[in-house]
Amino acid sequence: MNTEAIWIFLTTQGVDFGLKVIGALIAWGIGRWLIGLAQRLVAKALERGKRMDPTLSNYLVSILGVVLNIVLILAILDMFGVRTTSFAVLLAGAGLAIGTAWGGLLTHFAAGVFLQVLRPYKVGDYVTVGGGVNGTVKELGLFGTTLVTPDNVIATVGNNKVLSETIQNFSHLPWRRVDTTAKVANGVDVNQAIELLRAEVSKISNVSTEQPPDIEILQFTPEGPLLAVRPYTHTDHYWQVYFDTHRAVVKTFGAAGYPTPETPLVRRAVGPATT
Numbered sequence: 001m002n003t004e005a006i007w008i009f010l011t012t013q014g015v016d017f018g019l020k021v022i023g024a025l026i027a028w029g030i031g032r033w034l035i036g037l038a039q040r041l042v043a044k045a046l047e048r049g050k051r052m053d054p055t056l057s058n059y060l061v062s063i064l065g066v067v068l069n070i071v072l073i074l075a076i077l078d079m080f081g082v083r084t085t086s087f088a089v090l091l092a093g094a095g096l097a098i099g100t101a102w103g104g105l106l107t108h109f110a111a112g113v114f115l116q117v118l119r120p121y122k123v124g125d126y127v128t129v130g131g132g133v134n135g136t137v138k139e140l141g142l143f144g145t146t147l148v149t150p151d152n153v154i155a156t157v158g159n160n161k162v163l164s165e166t167i168q169n170f171s172h173l174p175w176r177r178v179d180t181t182a183k184v185a186n187g188v189d190v191n192q193a194i195e196l197l198r199a200e201v202s203k204i205s206n207v208s209t210e211q212p213p214d215i216e217i218l219q220f221t222p223e224g225p226l227l228a229v230r231p232y233t234h235t236d237h238y239w240q241v242y243f244d245t246h247r248a249v250v251k252t253f254g255a256a257g258y259p260t261p262e263t264p265l266v267r268r269a270v271g272p273a274t275t
Helices: 003-049 054-079 084-093 095-101 103-118 159-164 190-202 235-256
Strands: 126-129 133-140 144-148 154-158 180-183 214-221 224-230
Touching: 003 054, 054 133, 103 133, 103 144, 103 159, 126 144, 133 154, 144 159, 154 159, 180 235, 190 214, 190 224, 190 235
Parallel strands: none
Antiparallel strands: 126 133, 133 144, 144 154, 180 224, 214 224
16 A cells, blocks of 8 residues: 555645535435425325326426436536546446346336326226236336335335236226125024115115115025125225124124024944954
8 A cells, every 4th residue: 555645635735625525415405305395396286186096296206306316416526627528427327226226127117107097097096907916106217116014014115016917997087995794593484584685785874775775595505505695885994894894794693683593413324343
């Protein structure tokens, strides 16, 4: 190590370089604060417009953030004497390595653009994407879609994976079917049970009044007929209706005095005694 060269650098250019580092850190902090402020102002302006969909507005704010961060980085490099042309040459030289390592980002970005155009879902919709990830859409970002799962966990799925697989949107239509079952014991008047249960399920809060509940015999079992109990509701109230339907089954059958279905005993054949 050439200590003399280091000492000469420190005594001649050290102070100037240190000031540039301090200035760059200050510029980075102020720049990041201004970028955040600009994003918030643009987001509020788009919200006041009321005609801009939240999904698209969030997407535009994300693009603004990326562009401003690139400008900030170029400005900081300029403080150290790295000109834009030099930075472009450096970026071109590293382009192959970056393209190999991050090649998937371009496909995710392109998929995000297509998702904005096709609009299979929007912010606030409850969806299943990416091969089974389900939740409420929080953001359609530049490279991925962010969901809030039913157990309150944030999940981010790459846009290309979303676009290349099946998308299920449970919020697009005005109502959704809730699938439950109820079993009545042998000997119970099944038609009476259906009518009593239909009347009780129809009283449940948030059950659709336009689409009456479907309650029919689904199949026959050794214990008794198995009923399909299917009320309809909006996705926002799915689990409330689901659990209230189970309570309605217990309440209705209990009030009617129906016995609990029991599995019939199967007699085991006894062979001849052996000696």
